Amino acid sequence: MKPPLWQTIGFYTLVGLIVLQAVFPFYYAILTSLEDGQALFEVNYLPKALNLANYQAMLTEGVFGKQILNSVFVATVVVILSLFLAVTAAYALSRIRFRGRGLLLLTVLSVSMFPQIAVLSGLFEVIRYFGLFNSLWSLVFSYMIFTLPFTVWVLTTFMRNLPVEIEEAAIMDGASSFTIIRRVFLPLMWPAMVTTGLLAFIHAWNEFLFALTFLSTDSQRTVPVAIALISGRSEFEIPWGNIMAASVIVTLPLVALVLVFQRKIVSGLTAGAVKG
Amino acid sequence: MAETAKKSRLSRSRTRSAWLFLAPMLVTLAVVAAWPLGRTIWFSFTDASLDLMSDARWVGFRNYLEYVEWGDGEGQYYGLLADARWWRSVWNTILFAVVSVSFETLFGLVIALVLNQQFRGRGLVRAAVLIPWAIPTIVSAKMWAWMLHDQFGIINDMLQGLGLISQPIAWTASPDTAMVAVLMVDIWKTTPFMALLILAGLQMVPQDIYEAAKLDGVPAWRVFRKITLPLIMPAVLVAVVFRTLDALRVFDIVYVLTPNTDATRTMSVYARENLFDYDQFAYGSAASTLLFLVIALITITFIMATRMDLEGKRS
Structure with missing residues (x-):
């Protein structure tokens, strides 16, 4: 019909x-x-x-090239670090029974609900204390607050759904927990890790509030702050052409990632929310 | 006997290694989340300033509310809770959250229903829909700032071309339309997220229900209202709660699209202005603490209400 x-x-x-x-x-x-x-x-x-004059101006004059590298560095290190911390934690949370596990998972999840502004003044103090102000490591460090809970959550859910049998043999053989993670789980975890890694990368690439607060010189800034701060001498001289060129440069890689990994990103986004 | 002893030794050693594995993650979260949060709350009860954080002294609730008496029986309230600008930003935040989440849910539902149909080029359409979500918030704010430009903006050009307005509108600069502009950009940017979450819910509805309804000749609208909507309600609710929590802490879009205006200042923007621009560190911390309390209350209510499955017992 x-x-x-x-x-x-x-x-x-x-x-x-x-x-x-x-x-x-x-x-x-x-x-x-x-x-x-x-x-x-x-x-x-x-x-x-x-x-192409706008692109040429952005990429050859000033520090925009350096700022792109800053963003690449921060986002990459954030992904590696949060995946490393989350895989080991997710193993403990999903495969080992111990008291207080549910409460612990709840605590981790609740951190992802924190408004960034609520930790801003405390974090500012910590970062100054460690001498990280105006260093890219201040961002690597502070971005853990939103990448880690999410990564732990998704990886724990994923690991919990793997059958028990796969590690039983390894335990019987007396393999250490670290060996089990490395030899048994890691090969199976790639899909989930690619998904969470991608989302962590996008999140770190786009973050604005911490980057605006913890970095103070132009050559240290990441691209979102750099674009937000492009301005002319007056309101009537805002270089819209340059701003749009910079916007296209920082967005194209993301759009490419989204188009290529569409399915993975969708499954990661929904795993974070719907499965709860 | 020996077997059980061995087993319990094994399980004890596994418990030990569990905590060992959790330690790095827990320490990191303690340093980036728990400790800073505690310090923020502490600062809100002190006279801390940006340069003198370590010498901060306890001042009680003064940053929140204080009654200063002038002598002859008269006086005035000071502090956050007596600040009209603060209440204006609370109102702005609530307005923003309610309107943006409502429209995002409505549009998200429509897009999800479309994407749930079989048609040629569906994959491409889904990819296209994801694009606004992938664009960094700051970039979307700038893109729209340009499109909404009062003199050279394409939106004014379109509306004038259609004869809907006779004069160009200063979307972001005028206090009457600033909030509309912010809402427009946020709804555009976040609807894809809503659509995806609702789509995931739609795809869990078994197809044979629709087949049966079709055979019985039930009209499409009734099928939607009586079957589809109740079945996807849980997914929609989760999405709405997530988005509401997100909307309540909005900062980037407002800060970049409409800087410094009472018409759009939200709680996060208010807090950051006081913390770093006006050198009212303790006062800003008090604003941050209140925002945290609001969000924490909603989160706890939500977790209690849905009795979330944390131990994985159901699976």
Whole structure:
């Protein structure tokens, strides 16, 4: 039984609208980033110019290149560190029975609900105390507050659903727990680790409040803060072309990641929320 | 006998290694979360300033509320709870959370229902829908700031082209529309997240229910209201709670899109301004503490209400 024509048309119109609203702002940012001078101040719906001057300005003048490297460094180290800490913790939380396990998991989960602003003044003191102010390590360190609970949570759920039999033989053979994690679990955990790693990377790449507060010089900043702080001498001289070029540069890798790993990201996002 | 002794030794050694494995994670969380939170709360009861944190002295509830008497029986209340700007930001935060989460749920539901249909190019549509979610918040704020520009913005151009407005609107600068602008950007950016969570709920609804309803000739709208909606309600509720907690701490979008205006200042923005811009460290800490209390209350209520399965007993 085929649905009536008006229904089909209506449905595809809706689909078209959904796609258009999702894609248009980014499309328009790319379009603006390719315009220069006077062309910038005419509203165009279709690409009219293909001028790379804005990109050239961002990448060759100033410290934007260095700032990209800062972001790459912070996000990468955050992913490695939180995965390492979370895999061992998730093993203990999912495979070993001990008292207080449920409460512990609850505590870890509740940390992910913390508003960042609630720890900001305390963290600021800690970071100054360790001499990390204006160092990229201050971000690596503070980002653990949101990557770690989430990673532990998802990996624990994942590990708990693996059958008991896989480690029984290893325990009988007297393998140490660390060997069990490394030889038995790690090979099975890749899918979950890729998912959580990706989400941790995106989160660290996008974070703004800590990066704004704990870093004070331009060459140390990460890209979100760098973009937020691009300004002209007055309100009428804001270099929109440069801002859009910088925005496209930092967003393209993320959009690529999302398109390539679409399924993994979706399963990670929903595992974090729905399974609870 | 020997067997049980061996077993209990084994289980004891496993318990020991469990704590050993947990230690690095727990220490990290203690240093980045528990200790700073405790210090924030402590600062809120002191006279700490940005430069003199270690000399902070206890001042009681003065940062929250204090009645200063002027002598002749008159006086005035001071402190956070007597600050109109604070209450304005509480109101802004609540308004933001309620409106953004409502629209995100509604749009998310529509998108999820569309993505749950079989049609050609569904994978591509789903990928496209994810794009706003992948764009960093700061970048979306800047992109929209440009699109909403009062003179050169494409949104004003569109609305004028459609004849909906006669004058360009200064979306982000005017106090009347600043909140609308913030809401617009947030709804655009976060609806994909909502849609995904609801879609996951939709995909758990068994297909044969729909088949049966179709055979019985039940109209689509009734099927949705009587079957689909009740079945996906748990997933929707979880998504709504997650998003609400997130919306209550909103900072980035407001700070970048509409800096320094009473019309959109939220609790997080208010707290950070006091902490680092106005050198009112203790006062800002008090604001942070109150925001934390609100969110903690909602979280605890939620966990109690859903009796979350933490031990994995059900699975």
